[in-house]
Amino acid sequence: MEPRPLSFLIQTKLYPLSIIMRNLPIEIINVVVENVSSMTDLLQLRCLNQAYRDLVTPIAFTKLHIKNSIQSAQNFQQIIAATHLATHVREVVYDSRDDECFQFPQENIEVEDMLEVAELEEALTEAFCAIDALPRLECVTASFWPSFISQSGKEIRESPFWFTNRQLTVTHAIYHAMKTSRMTSLSLNNVVMMPPSRYDFVSSLTNSPLSHLSLSVVPNADISAWSGSKDINGSLGALLPLSNTTLKSLALRSPQGPYHSLETKLSSFHYPSLESLVLENTIFDQTPSPDGVEEFVIRQKSGLRHLELRSCASYVASPSFDARLWSSIWQRWATELTSLRELVVDGDSGYVVLNADWGYVTYKPISTIAAESDSSSLEMFRDAIASACTVVA
Template identity: 25%
Template sequence: MPSAGLLSLPLELLDEVTDYIAASPQEILTLRCVNKALCSLVTPAAFRKIVVHTTDESAQGFLGLLVSTDIAKHVRVIQIVRDERFKRVGIRLRGVCFMLHLIPSLESLITFFPDEDASLKDPFSYNDDPTRYHFFQRDLLGGLACNPNPLPALRSLQIQVDNWFAYPDDLYVAAPFQRIVASLRDLRFLVQDTDYKSDLDHFPAEDFWPDVIWHRVLRPAVNLESLSMSCSLEFGSLIRLDLGSVTFPQLSSLSLSNLVWDDVRVDPQVVALEAEDFIVRHGKTLKKLELQSCTICVPRDRPTLVRSWAAVWSWFADELTELVDLVVEYNFNQRYICFLQEYGFDSNSVYSLRGTEEDTAALEALVMIVKGGKRGGVTSCDGD
């Protein structure tokens, strides 16, 4: 039983207490029991973010919360996290996603698609276990795409931690799914290739990127302010992504990971890589840029580059006038690769390339410009 002193605290002080413990959901829930005034103050904070675990019990509990419109109206963020007891929760999980339209102020959905077991990547073994990952993904996205009402406040969709499996599905063309994508301000995802998986819906990443990611996700997402894209395979070269035909007028943060900038298709008279041009087109709005494990692919028999990283960095220095945060990380210091038909991408064959001598100096110059007093901000750069 709370003390009389706590019961008589002025509302201003109760408000301060609420803000102080806002990071602890359990303490907030406990304080709701103190008195009506405190309950009314802490209820929005207590239910602002709902965490749903991949268990029947958690999914059922979340559905129970939605019965109360007084609680549902306070939910801003839903995060779906993997429980150690993960299994296909089927109807209940799908029910969670079908009920999202009952949350009028939902702003952010954070979810994951679980990684497969390493043994499933063995091309010489057959295992139908990946079907449960497919069903998990389909349940979640299917529920999203089939909401009877749009989600007017949803601005952020994060498919994080693990993998968005490259399965084809008609749900991506559903009108509610397209409306949701069009309203997003923040989109982050990693696509996992599925070419090695079971006989259920083979759809390698090389098809998934142009058919789904570009056509059904990026093209309608015209309101994006933050975009993060990654793939389990090198994409942008063999896996085509038409960056030349998509622009986000409000894009301020961009992260690209494992992207191959294709020197092979570059016209020496034009010398501008598609990915490079995509970034520069956003030079008036882009404030943060992250490039992780990105490389330029050159033909095996070409001794001199058409386009070097030095030229890329110099162009960025001239055009990215609003940039205040730059992160460049190389995978084992790989900057250039070539494609060998029998082995795939390889960096060992490009050590003798001419025209790379100025790369480090040009990157350091870009770093100094971004760090300079004219732009301010903090810039981090890794890998020589």
């Protein structure tokens, strides 16, 4: 027989565990609380008596999970308003969905659902605008999914307009609160990059408190197929903080495919304290330019210690053109990135062309000589990093 969860044992009339646990020494109570991982069980323990309440509260309210529903957003507001609970909150997680694959569904929203969509946006806006009242808040993670749970329990699949509008609303609210919040870490997942003018609130934050920023962006091809627009995804740079000495860690990802148009527009960004940079499914320009990713990496060279490239590719303007080989990038970085201490290259560093119908597709196979040059140049880069680490040690 599988062991019963603690909440069952506390509630059942056939097992007097709740009576026993109320009378345990405080040292034993503390051990029990520290070894309970289920939030349901923790909240049950919290109701036993004042001793349990005092021990459980800091644990149960350290990390808050906000579902994409009106009720959950309102519950979050109540916690923020309760000083004795708000003081314990260090991390806020919005709409986390474990093991769920992001995809754009066919909408099923009806006329009567429209008012609830508007009410959801209002509740989320009020909640996230108020996070500056959480005195110990350190981290916010917001994941965006094109559906929400209605008050009747029905899953409402949204249209492109409502999904992108809610995304902007929540992001704007977070940045509004960031002006006076102690938050240092922000992760935004499943982002649709709208035109830069929609993100004026990012550039208005002249003193960003962030030391870590992570962006996971929905690929252009998926957006185009869902919304019927080929222009919806704007420049990635619209969500990057202004150049500053605060940012130490930056991750730019798209687990499902290349995330940006060729106009990355990164020339104005410099983070001299940046120590870690992660790039996933990133397209490098065929010709280095100040706006491109390659130059962006080099501008951060003074402090950069950790660099990850995951499934990145080099752009080729046409199938009839010669590719700019990765070997030239590796060789250049080996010369420039002298402070680097760790390099992770995961997956093939390939080559792509842009197809009008299919998006980025694989470029024709490069020659054996070119492939060997890419491989040997990468190994020489890694050897240079290893040698630098040895000298420092």
